[in-house]
Amino acid sequence: MKEGFLSGAGVLLICLGIFNVLIMLEILGRKGSSGKLRNIHRWAGRTFVVGFLAFFVYMLPRARFMGGLPAYELFHSLMAFAVIPLVIGKYLVVTRYKNYLGSAVQLGVIVMIGALLIVVTTAGPNLLSKLYGG
Numbered sequence: 001m002k003e004g005f006l007s008g009a010g011v012l013l014i015c016l017g018i019f020n021v022l023i024m025l026e027i028l029g030r031k032g033s034s035g036k037l038r039n040i041h042r043w044a045g046r047t048f049v050v051g052f053l054a055f056f057v058y059m060l061p062r063a064r065f066m067g068g069l070p071a072y073e074l075f076h077s078l079m080a081f082a083v084i085p086l087v088i089g090k091y092l093v094v095t096r097y098k099n100y101l102g103s104a105v106q107l108g109v110i111v112m113i114g115a116l117l118i119v120v121t122t123a124g125p126n127l128l129s130k131l132y133g134g
Contacts, residue, residue, distance in 0.1 A: 008123075009051075009055075010055065010118075010119045010122075010123040011119060011123055013048065013051045013052065013055070013115070013119070014112075014115055014116050014119045016044060016047060016048050016051070017048050017111070017112040017115050017116070018112060018116075019044060020041060020044040020045055020048060020108070020112070021108060021109060021112045023037055023040055023041045023044065024041055024105065024108060027041060028105065045108075048115075049087055049091075052083070052087065052115065056080055056084065059080070063077055072121050072122065072125075073122070075117075075121055076118055076121045076122050079114055079117050079118045079121070080118055082114060083111055083114040083115060083118065086107060086110055086111050086114065087111055089107060090104055090107040090108060090111060093107065
């Protein structure tokens with residue numbers, strides 16, 4: 001895969017995450033929100049998780065664990081490893097531990113912020129350099 005494709009796909013993935021958070025806020029912020037919005041939120045979340053895990057699995061062999069990493073690559077890798085347990089925790093809260101369902105909103109926002117930081121640290125500079133010819 002080409003780097004430009006990965007950057008673009010990463011931006012699309014984070015746009016899906018932001019869209020999903022906005023849908024969640026719409027559902028929680030208005031009375032009488034439709035079940036259709038809940039289904040859209042559920043499926044957009046599943047799509048986000050599948051896309052994120054696909055990126056993670058694809059990029060894991062490309063990581064250089066033994067060599068010296070530049071600071072932005074190290075931050076990128078650490079954020080990716082930090083988001084995985086948050087996604088698993090949110091899944092467990094939503095499916096199994098319903099008593100903690102109130103924390104699902106915060107977990108979702110934290111996952112989106114973590115994913116945004118992952119994309120911004122690598123795809124952001126790459127896309128900016130292509131846009132401005134750097």
